[in-house]
Amino acid sequence: MEAPLLRVDRLVTVFPSDRGPVAVVDGVSLEIRAGEVVALVGESGCGKSMTALSLLRLVPPPGRIASGRIEVAGEDVLALPVSALRRLRGRQIAMIFQEPGTSLNPVLTAGAQVTEAIRLHERVSRAAARARVVALFEQVGIPDPRERLDAYPHQLSGGMKQRVMIAMALAARPRLLIADEPTTALDVTIQAQILELLHELRRELGMAILLISHDFGVVNALADRVAVMYAGQIVEQGTRPELLASARHPYTAGLLRAMPARAVRGTRLAEIPGTVPSPAARPPGCRFATRCPLAFEPCATIDPAWTALGATHATRCHAVAEGRA
Amino acid sequence: MSAPILRVEGLRTYFPIRRGVFQRIAGHVRAVDGVDLAVPAGGTLALVGESGCGKTTVGRSILRLVEPQAGSVWYEGTDLLRLTPAELRPYRRHLQVVFQDPIAALDPRMRVRDSIAEGMVAFRIGAGDAERTDRVAALMRRVGLDADQMRRYPHEFSGGQRQRICIARALAVEPRLIVCDEAISALDVSIQAQILNLLRDLQQDLGLSYLFITHDLSVVRYLADRVAVMYLGQIVEERETEALFAAPAHPYTRGLLASVPSVDPATPGARARVRGDVPSPARPPEGCRFHTRCPEVFARCSVEAPPLYGVDGGASRCFLVDPEHASVR
Numbered sequence: 266m267e268a269p270l271l272r273v274d275r276l277v278t279v280f281p282s283d284r285g286p287v288a289v290v291d292g293v294s295l296e297i298r299a300g301e302v303v304a305l306v307g308e309s310g311c312g313k314s315m316t317a318l319s320l321l322r323l324v325p326p327p328g329r330i331a332s333g334r335i336e337v338a339g340e341d342v343l344a345l346p347v348s349a350l351r352r353l354r355g356r357q358i359a360m361i362f363q364e365p366g367t368s369l370n371p372v373l374t375a376g377a378q379v380t381e382a383i384r385l386h387e388r389v390s391r392a393a394a395r396a397r398v399v400a401l402f403e404q405v406g407i408p409d410p411r412e413r414l415d416a417y418p419h420q421l422s423g424g425m426k427q428r429v430m431i432a433m434a435l436a437a438r439p440r441l442l443i444a445d446e447p448t449t450a451l452d453v454t455i456q457a458q459i460l461e462l463l464h465e466l467r468r469e470l471g472m473a474i475l476l477i478s479h480d481f482g483v484v485n486a487l488a489d490r491v492a493v494m495y496a497g498q499i500v501e502q503g504t505r506p507e508l509l510a511s512a513r514h515p516y517t518a519g520l521l522r523a524m525p526a527r528a529v530r531g532t533r534l535a536e537i538p539g540t541v542p543s544p545a546a547r548p549p550g551c552r553f554a555t556r557c558p559l560a561f562e563p564c565a566t567i568d569p570a571w572t573a574l575g576a577t578h579a580t581r582c583h584a585v586a587e588g589r590a
Numbered sequence: 591m592s593a594p595i596l597r598v599e600g601l602r603t604y605f606p607i608r609r610g611v612f613q614r615i616a617g618h619v620r621a622v623d624g625v626d627l628a629v630p631a632g633g634t635l636a637l638v639g640e641s642g643c644g645k646t647t648v649g650r651s652i653l654r655l656v657e658p659q660a661g662s663v664w665y666e667g668t669d670l671l672r673l674t675p676a677e678l679r680p681y682r683r684h685l686q687v688v689f690q691d692p693i694a695a696l697d698p699r700m701r702v703r704d705s706i707a708e709g710m711v712a713f714r715i716g717a718g719d720a721e722r723t724d725r726v727a728a729l730m731r732r733v734g735l736d737a738d739q740m741r742r743y744p745h746e747f748s749g750g751q752r753q754r755i756c757i758a759r760a761l762a763v764e765p766r767l768i769v770c771d772e773a774i775s776a777l778d779v780s781i782q783a784q785i786l787n788l789l790r791d792l793q794q795d796l797g798l799s800y801l802f803i804t805h806d807l808s809v810v811r812y813l814a815d816r817v818a819v820m821y822l823g824q825i826v827e828e829r830e831t832e833a834l835f836a837a838p839a840h841p842y843t844r845g846l847l848a849s850v851p852s853v854d855p856a857t858p859g860a861r862a863r864v865r866g867d868v869p870s871p872a873r874p875p876e877g878c879r880f881h882t883r884c885p886e887v888f889a890r891c892s893v894e895a896p897p898l899y900g901v902d903g904g905a906s907r908c909f910l911v912d913p914e915h916a917s918v919r
Contacts, residue, residue, distance in 0.1 A: 308778035408866075422867040452640035453805065457849035457862035464859070479778065482851030485858040509855040523783035526808035526853050530831075533787050534812075537780035540748045 268339060270440055270473050271297040271320070271358075276333035278312075278319045280544075287544040289315045289328065291497035297473050299440065304476040304484040304505075307494035308520075310541055313477045316494070317443045320475075321354055338440070355386050359434035363446035365426035369418040375429045376414030379436060386437040401432040406462055424455035431462065438470075445477040460486045481524065485509055490577070493517045496541060496552035503578035514580040515590065516553045551583065559584040594628035595767055595799045596652070596685075601625040601661035603644075603651045607872060619872045621647040622658070623823035626898075627801075628816075629767060632793070634800040636814035636831070638807060638846075642868055643820040645803045649769045652801070653687055654678060665767075683713050686760035690772035692752035696744040702755055703740035706730070709763040729758040733788060750781035757788065767799045775806065786813060807850050811835050816904070819843050822871055822879040829904030839906035841886045878908070886910060 278290035290312045297303045305313045318324050320335055322342065335342040337357050345353060354360075362368050370378055379401060380394045389397070395414065402410030405428040418426055427447065434442055444463065448456040464487060467474060478484050484491055484505070491508040493501045493516065501514035512518045521527060522535035539556045542548065548555050554564035563569075563583045572586040573579045584590040601622050609616040621644045629635045637645045651658040654670065663670040670681055689695045696705055706729060707722045709715075716722040727737035733754040744752055753773065760768055770789070774782045790813065792798055802814060810817055810831065817834050819827040819842065827840040838844045845864035852858055866883050869875055875882050881891035890909050898905040899912055909915050 308780060424867060452868075453807070453849045454640060454845060454862070454864040455867070457851070457860040458865075460851060460860050461862045480851070481853050482860070485853055485855060486851040486860055505858070506855040509853065520779055521853075523780050524808070524853060525783075525786065525806075525812035526850075528812050530812055533790070534783035536783045536787060538784075540750060540781065541778075 269296040270299045270301075270338060271295070271475070272334075272336040273316075273320070274334040274336075276316065276319055276335065277331045278315050278324055278328060279331045280328045282545050284545050286331070288331070288497055289544055290319060292333075293494075293497075293499055295492060295499070297441065297475060300467075300471045300473055302467060302474040302476060302487050302489045304478055304488035304491045305494060305499075306478055306481065306484055306491060308479055308541060310544075311494040312497040313494050314445055317360065317445050317475060317477050320443065321358055321360060322350060323360075352386075355382070355437040355439060357439060358441045358443060359437065359439040360443040360445065361427070361430045361434050361447050363449045365423065365430045365450075366418065368430055369426060371418050374415050374417055375421065376416075379429065379433045382433045382436040397436075398432070401435055402428075404435070404466070405429075405432045406458070407432070422455075423451055424458060427451065427455075427459055428462070431459075431466070435466070435470075439472065441473045441475060443475045443477070446479070447476075448483060449478075449480070456483075463487060481509065481521065482526070493520075496547055497544065498552065498581070500553065500582070501580040503574070507575070507578040511578075513574060513578075513585050513590065514553075514582050515557045515559050515584065517580075519558075551581075557584075559590050561589070593631060595631040595665070596627075596629040596801070597662075597664040598625060598627040598648070598652060599662045599664070601627075601648065601651055601658055601663070603647050603656055603658040617872055619870075620823045620874060621871060622651060623874075625661070625820075625823075625825055627818055627825065627828070629799050629801050630815055631799055632797045633815040634793070634802050634813055636802045636804060636810040636817045637820060638804055638810055638817060639820035640805060640846075640868060642871060644823040644871065645820050646771055648820070649687070649771050649801060649803050653682075653685055653769060655687075683709075683763045684766045685769070686763065686765035686767070687769040687771060688753070688756050688760055688773040690775050692749065692756045693744065695756050696752060698744055701741050701743060702730075702747070705744070705755065706740075706759045706762050709759060713763050715763060725762070726758075729761055730755075732761070732792075733758045734784070748781075750777055750784060753777065753781075753785055754788070757785075757792075761792070761796075765798070767801065769801045769803065771803045772805070773802075774809065775804065782809075789813075807846060819846070822868065822874045824879060824907065825898070826880065826907045827904065828898070829901070829906075833903030837902070839901040839904075839911050840880075840908045841884045841910070842880045843906075845883075845885065890915075 273295040276293045277288050279286040279288050293316050307313045319330055376398050379398045383394045383397055399410045407413050407428050448459050488505045490504055492499045495516050501517045519537040528534050550566045551564045551569050554560045569581040569583045571579050571581055603622040604618040604620050606615045607617045639645045650656045652663050703726050706726045710722050716725055730737040735754050774785050814831045817831050818825050821842050827843045848861040848863045851860040863885050864883050877892040878896050881887045896907050896909050898907050901911050
């Protein structure tokens with residue numbers, strides 16, 4: 266089989282705290298093959314966005330990557346000099362964020378910003394770059410692309426701004442797009458448009474996507490494979506149908522049951538009691554043990570290892586390992 | 591469902607657009623433009639729509655946190671919009687609100703006990719501080735909080751707990767109707783389920799009515815008795831919940847429902863039936879306000895504004911359900 270486009274091995278990203286460094290990302294391993302869409306799902310604070318930022322070495326200080334290995338197309342990302350890192354960002358990996366409004370420069374036109382992204386990676390004339398921008402705007406479904414070149418971000422709607430961000434991300438033809446909650450700030454009709462666009466781009470360009478999301482509907486719309494994060498760790502991974510139809514980790518199963526979309530009217534929603542522990546106050550064994558309906562003796566003290574449930578499906582849970590769930 | 595506890599008629603709330611050095615009024619944002627609603631007693635009316643449709647302004651107008659230009663809000667035979675501030679005061683006890691962001695809604699320098707008791711002091715509920723403290727403790731237990739933590743400050747609680755504090759504060763004055771304005775939208779799924787269950791228990795035990803303002807259609811389907819769909823300041827469809835989800839009558843409602851991405855792995859994806867962006871509420875389109883984005887638009891839609899036509903379990907503002915149109919087709 267072909268080597269994966271992205272290989273993350275036991276990544277640990279830490280932030281300092283009063284009680285010493287806290288691992289916000291704690292031993293995450295992940296592979297993405299060319300053209301594959303992998304979703305990283307979890308609730309706020311689980312470490313999914315920090316995992317994504319780590320891949321581009323964009324962890325905001327005082328946070329830092331403490332250990333682990335990141336390979337993109339066989340290259341050791343953590344060993345790259347800064348000049349090579351610039352080539353990596355954009356040409357290999359590009360990223361779009363939740364808030365397109367805060368990611369665009371308010372005093373430059375949309376066209377100027379995408380032109381800049383092109384000229385950063387390629388020696389092309391201004392005119393040629395502008396023509397490319399028009400083509401990119403067309404590709405991401407911006408109507409009247411020639412007129413929109415001269416629009417400032419505040420003149421564009423939220424959906425249009427996200428399309429501009431996607432155009433900018435596509436400028437250097439990356440092989441992997443990291444999309445961090447790309448539709449969370451958008452209304453549902455606009456979200457549907459952007460999901461369709463990402464789906465088409467993936468099909469046309471064969472681009473791999475790492476989708477960061479808290480929304481199982483969005484994940485279901487795009488992902489081939491899904492990894493569920495809880496308190497800094499991946500606790501379950503599998504194909505999209507494996508995760509959505511036969512989740513085994515009590516956290517994944519609990520999240521899916523808690524969704525009103527899957528509940529019957531007039532019945533109580535299944536709750537996950539309590540809240541996610543803060544990174545500084547994580548339980549010593551399984552991090553979900555304090556909230557888990559299936560917790561038994563080993564869960565409080567021993568961090569569970571991976572249990573394979575098939576060729577593509579695996580989870581970290583003592584109850585599953587011992588056949589209790 | 592029983593008679594409504596609250597009835598809104600012809601509500602209009604416009605905001606002036608001011609321009610220039612002298613801040614002359616250059617136009618109006620027609621945030622709410624002729625809205626009729628009825629909240630069932632002991633039940634839940636969901637008001638849904640996308641950002642900028644005016645749903646939050648409806649809630650704020652009912653509570654008179656903004657002053658509407660026209661219309662009536664009938665509660666127990668009284669039009670709340672005709673009352674002077676002094677006359678309105680006793681009614682404020684009956685109508686409470688829970689907002690999306692509990693951090694903004696709670697005073698960070700006030701202990702939780704005092705935040706919850708504030709309304710009781712204002713409405714002279716409870717004989718003294720000691721009795722109010724007892725009531726705060728009971729309320730905190732009722733909403734699933736540890737009453738021993740009443741001397742703490744809001745920042746010492748999690749997001750879900752802070753929303754429970756806001757709910758306890760609303761309950762403290764024994765309201766009959768609570769306006770929940772995106773009250774669970776900022777919460778994670780597992781916490782959302784906790785708060786939805788709490789709201790449901792409180793409704794059953796206390797007979798509360800809810801006006802539930804949200805953009806989340808899966809929550810609407812799960813908890814509302816009736817649904818009103820808003821677009822550019824108007825109600826475009828108002829139905830019993832099950833009728834609406836079984837057979838949405840308005841093309842906008844159909845588009846909204848199709849846009850919600852499925853969580854069933856057998857039928858993944860969302861369908862983008864509604865194209866383009868919402869027009870500015872300062873210059874809503876002529877005719878039907880939705881006609882610029884409607885996948886089923888025809889000639890009449892751009893020239894004539896449709897009224898609400900009766901459909902199964904409610905009404906829809908669309909010529910497609912005009913009995914005469916149907917006979918023409």
